[in-house]
Amino acid sequence: MSRSEEVIPKLEKHKLSSLISKGERIDGRELNEYRPITIDVNCIEKAEGSAIVSLGNTVSIAGVKAEIGTPFADTPNEGVLIVNAEFLPLASPSFEPGPPDENAIEIARVVDRGIRSSRTLDLERLCIIPGKRVWVIYVDVYVLNHNGNMIDASGLAVLSALLTAKIPVVKVSEDERIGITDEWVPLPIRDRPVPVTMAKIGDKLVVDPNINEELSMDCRLTLTVNERGSICAVQKGGRGSLSMNDILYAVDLALKVSKEIRSALPPLPKIEDITYVVK
Amino acid sequence: MLVRKEVKPLRLIDEDGLRTDGRRVDELRNIKIDVGVLKNADGSCYLEIGRNKVMAAVYGPREVHPRHLALPDRAILRCRYHMVPFSVLERKSPNPTRREIELSKVIREALEPALFLEYFPRTTIDVYIEILQADGGTRTAGISAAAVALADAGIPMRDLVTAIAVGKADGHIILDLNDLEDKYGEADMPVAMMPNLGSITLLQADGEFTPEEFKEALNLAMKGIREVYAKQREALRRRYLKVREEVEGSV
Numbered sequence A: 001m002s003r004s005e006e007v008i009p010k011l012e013k014h015k016l017s018s019l020i021s022k023g024e025r026i027d028g029r030e031l032n033e034y035r036p037i038t039i040d041v042n043c044i045e046k047a048e049g050s051a052i053v054s055l056g057n058t059v060s061i062a063g064v065k066a067e068i069g070t071p072f073a074d075t076p077n078e079g080v081l082i083v084n085a086e087f088l089p090l091a092s093p094s095f096e097p098g099p100p101d102e103n104a105i106e107i108a109r110v111v112d113r114g115i116r117s118s119r120t121l122d123l124e125r126l127c128i129i130p131g132k133r134v135w136v137i138y139v140d141v142y143v144l145n146h147n148g149n150m151i152d153a154s155g156l157a158v159l160s161a162l163l164t165a166k167i168p169v170v171k172v173s174e175d176e177r178i179g180i181t182d183e184w185v186p187l188p189i190r191d192r193p194v195p196v197t198m199a200k201i202g203d204k205l206v207v208d209p210n211i212n213e214e215l216s217m218d219c220r221l222t223l224t225v226n227e228r229g230s231i232c233a234v235q236k237g238g239r240g241s242l243s244m245n246d247i248l249y250a251v252d253l254a255l256k257v258s259k260e261i262r263s264a265l266p267p268l269p270k271i272e273d274i275t276y277v278v279k
Numbered sequence B: 001m002l003v004r005k006e007v008k009p010l011r012l013i014d015e016d017g018l019r020t021d022g023r024r025v026d027e028l029r030n031i032k033i034d035v036g037v038l039k040n041a042d043g044s045c046y047l048e049i050g051r052n053k054v055m056a057a058v059y060g061p062r063e064v065h066p067r068h069l070a071l072p073d074r075a076i077l078r079c080r081y082h083m084v085p086f087s088v089l090e091r092k093s094p095n096p097t098r099r100e101i102e103l104s105k106v107i108r109e110a111l112e113p114a115l116f117l118e119y120f121p122r123t124t125i126d127v128y129i130e131i132l133q134a135d136g137g138t139r140t141a142g143i144s145a146a147a148v149a150l151a152d153a154g155i156p157m158r159d160l161v162t163a164i165a166v167g168k169a170d171g172h173i174i175l176d177l178n179d180l181e182d183k184y185g186e187a188d189m190p191v192a193m194m195p196n197l198g199s200i201t202l203l204q205a206d207g208e209f210t211p212e213e214f215k216e217a218l219n220l221a222m223k224g225i226r227e228v229y230a231k232q233r234e235a236l237r238r239r240y241l242k243v244r245e246e247v248e249g250s251v
Helices: A010-021 A102-117 A150-164 A211-216 A244-262 B098-114 B138-152 B179-184 B211-250
Strands: A037-041 A049-055 A058-069 A080-087 A127-129 A133-145 A166-172 A178-186 A194-201 A204-207 A219-225 A231-237 B031-035 B043-049 B052-063 B076-083 B123-133 B162-169 B172-175 B187-194 B199-209
Touching: A010 A194, A010 A204, A010 A211, A037 A150, A049 A150, A058 A150, A080 A102, A080 A150, A102 A133, A102 A150, A102 A194, A102 A219, A102 A231, A102 B098, A102 B199, A127 A166, A133 A150, A150 A194, A150 A219, A194 A211, A194 A244, A204 A244, A219 A244, A231 B098, A244 B199, A244 B211, B031 B138, B031 B211, B043 B138, B052 B138, B076 B098, B076 B138, B098 B123, B098 B138, B098 B187, B098 B199, B123 B138, B138 B162, B138 B187, B138 B211, B162 B179, B162 B199, B162 B211, B172 B211, B187 B211, B199 B211
Parallel strands: A080 A133, B076 B123
Antiparallel strands: A037 A049, A049 A058, A058 A133, A127 A133, A166 A178, A194 A204, A194 A219, A219 A231, A231 B199, B031 B043, B043 B052, B052 B123, B162 B172, B162 B187, B187 B199
């Protein structure tokens, strides 16, 4: 999807920036306050897992589809996870149809990095026949309404969809034929990495920027924090720059905010006793 | 197909604290920078760091094509990061991958804060980065090379942009990851900054850092950046001393 240039009136930009310099925001939030989050899971019955996440007026939908495929040559004993993001033209007057542009690709890759780095999905348990057949888990995330901070909305949608997804236990016969059983089990998920995006406006950092704040920002920083309180993905975006102090402040802020957000997410599935492949 | 296999090392850091290529944890690979190596480009730079070989070229400020992309109040900056097919062990398709599209974007955003784009309305500055050989840390090598090429093109800059990666291998925070450390290490964090201004213009990471490790890694990146910055300056100075000699010799 390509994007035409979005604009914000100078008056509004000025108002917004001067408010933030006084520690206030145009929508009344605190600088470190997230918009209300709602998460609606399993909204698409035909998907293996799905979630609609809204952060205020920003809405993303993610769906999980699983199929049996071949592993990558360098990881013969691991399942495959593929995250894709697209901006739909119905989501914003500035989105146009077409293949994913650099912004959509960036979001998909940042979300993917957070999930991969914290080893959220135990890919080894998704191996069916080593070197030959594995589960391939596709997560596609679509922004439905863009009102700022699509990274976090998409990251939370992908995570929520994965947390609620179910795949069937597979049965492998002596001659390596694969059958699907009637028993459906949750994906082997062991972490919930939460992305926290902050925008730098003037000399302040604001959490979860809305669209007008994004249009006024110098740059943004996304820190993905996992259950252990470690940082498992970082992405700076936008034209401006950050100081060392900005970054250190952002780390403290992200650690704090990520805990609140995590409490809104579906719980981790109990997976210890699950056998994904039976003989 | 000729396959040259790479062997996964048993460990990345040995009992003497040395890495697979014999470096200490806080040591850079050898760096070589040549300025003005391409005749057609307005500015260019060839940079080697370890086995990475990177060519960067700058064209502009020049007219924008297609025209509708031009901005009335400033120049646009366009950036393409590209790996040539023979730069890696297994041939890479020459088409831009999703990785290259993302890197082109973050590299552009890393360079843009250094430029006075408002000096050149309705024009474009095009930066092309070709990775001729890749061995871990190509985006950072590309940024350091592109900044030198921009300076060589005579484009006004607030500061050079200097980049290096830090990461984690066998539990140690390390500077300037090579390909093995990037692949088999626990974490990787490329950082770019304008060293004199203390402004960080690119920050990415994957892998896992505790907040303490994250801070330690950032500080190590600062140290590496200061060292690379000295090499960039020295290369630019060398180039322009040579230009001066040529000019004065011809009088």
